[in-house]
Amino acid sequence: MAENETAPHAAAAPNRYRTVHLQRAKDEGRRFAMLTAYDFQMAQVFDEAGLETILVGDSAANTMMGHATTLPITLDEMIVYAGSVVRGTRRAMVLCDLPFGSYEVSPQQATESAIRLVKETGIHGVKMEGGERYVEHVRMMTDAGVPVMGHIGFTPQSENVLGGYRVQGRSEGAAETMIREATALQDAGAFAVLMEMVPADIARQVDESLRVPTVGIGAGPHTTGQVLVWQDMLGLRAGKMPRFVRQYADLRAVVSEAVSGFHHDVLEGTFPAPEHGFEG
Numbered sequence: 001m002a003e004n005e006t007a008p009h010a011a012a013a014p015n016r017y018r019t020v021h022l023q024r025a026k027d028e029g030r031r032f033a034m035l036t037a038y039d040f041q042m043a044q045v046f047d048e049a050g051l052e053t054i055l056v057g058d059s060a061a062n063t064m065m066g067h068a069t070t071l072p073i074t075l076d077e078m079i080v081y082a083g084s085v086v087r088g089t090r091r092a093m094v095l096c097d098l099p100f101g102s103y104e105v106s107p108q109q110a111t112e113s114a115i116r117l118v119k120e121t122g123i124h125g126v127k128m129e130g131g132e133r134y135v136e137h138v139r140m141m142t143d144a145g146v147p148v149m150g151h152i153g154f155t156p157q158s159e160n161v162l163g164g165y166r167v168q169g170r171s172e173g174a175a176e177t178m179i180r181e182a183t184a185l186q187d188a189g190a191f192a193v194l195m196e197m198v199p200a201d202i203a204r205q206v207d208e209s210l211r212v213p214t215v216g217i218g219a220g221p222h223t224t225g226q227v228l229v230w231q232d233m234l235g236l237r238a239g240k241m242p243r244f245v246r247q248y249a250d251l252r253a254v255v256s257e258a259v260s261g262f263h264h265d266v267l268e269g270t271f272p273a274p275e276h277g278f279e280g
């Protein structure tokens with residue numbers, strides 16, 4: 001059998017999570033989980049742990065590249081991360097953010113970017129920030145064969161317009177606005193809608209109003225799915241965690257102690273030991 005017929009990212013993998021499984025979760029009152037990943041090995045670990053979905057987030061600009069915002073990361077850079085993640089997965093559905101500058105100008109621009117991501121990396125869908133004003137974009141990408149997850153509430157790519165990192169949907173009539181934006185995305189063909197930093201009660205109303213599943217980050221417990229950035233939930237990020245993060249491990253301490261141990265052993269001459277060497 002040809003190598004590529006058994007490749008882990010083979011598009012026809014029969015047991016791959018797909019939009020239909022996320023829809024079934026919503027229909028049957030079940031939840032699903034998503035974490036970001038940006039590289040082959042972490043994607044492998046998350047996939048083997050059984051996560052339904054993995055997001056190649058443009059948060060890579062922050063976590064992988066050290067930028068202060070998500071604005072600088074390019075489509076070409078996202079393609080490197082996305083390809084690495086897809087090669088690490090067998091079961092999870094892999095989604096990738098359309099980065100700032102790769103979709104806003106027109107439905108055509110969005111569709112060309114989405115197609116590049118699918119063709120060059122093997123991802124199974126894209127996520128795009130923005131609501132009602134992007135329905136034509138969602139429609140064209142979906143018609144082209146690329147499943148689209150919407151992203152409303154706090155949309156980090158618009159932080160300069162929104163006025164910083166803050167909860168969205170606190171103004172008068174916010175629930176109705178959020179429901180309208182989410183419904184517009186759904187009606188344009190979006191298979192799911194993600195909400196970031198939205199009051200829990202509004203996120204619940206949106207989830208109840210939509211036929212398609214919702215995903216939340218800082219949006220309370222009522223969305224169909226939940227997503228976190230992996231370096232946050234595993235404790236690799238330095239400094240203050242956002243309120244919406246639960247830290248499940250302290251990898252920064254684990255790694256730091258291990259590196260100090262190695263450093264110490266090298267300086268002391270106790271590493272390498274005889275068993276790490278080769279006989280002439």
Ligand SMILES: Nc1nc(=O)c2c([nH]1)NC[C@@H]1CN(c3ccc(C(=O)N[C@@H](CCC(=O)O)C(=O)O)cc3)CN21
Binds near residue numbers: 167228231
């Ligand atoms: N590492 C990381 N984690 C994320 O969750 C994340 C990224 N990067 N980059 C892209 C976006 C930006 N997001 C963020 C990042 C920080 C806050 C934050 O600091 N929130 C504070 C203040 C909230 C407020 O003032 O209302 C918090 O305490 O939650 C929120 C969203 C979510 N995404």
Ligand SMILES: CC(C)C(=O)C(=O)O
Binds near residue numbers: 036057
């Ligand atoms: C925080 C999630 C939803 C995201 O968009 C990202 O990681 O870029």
Ligand SMILES: [Mg+2]
Binds near residue numbers: 057058059097
């Ligand atoms: Mg993002």
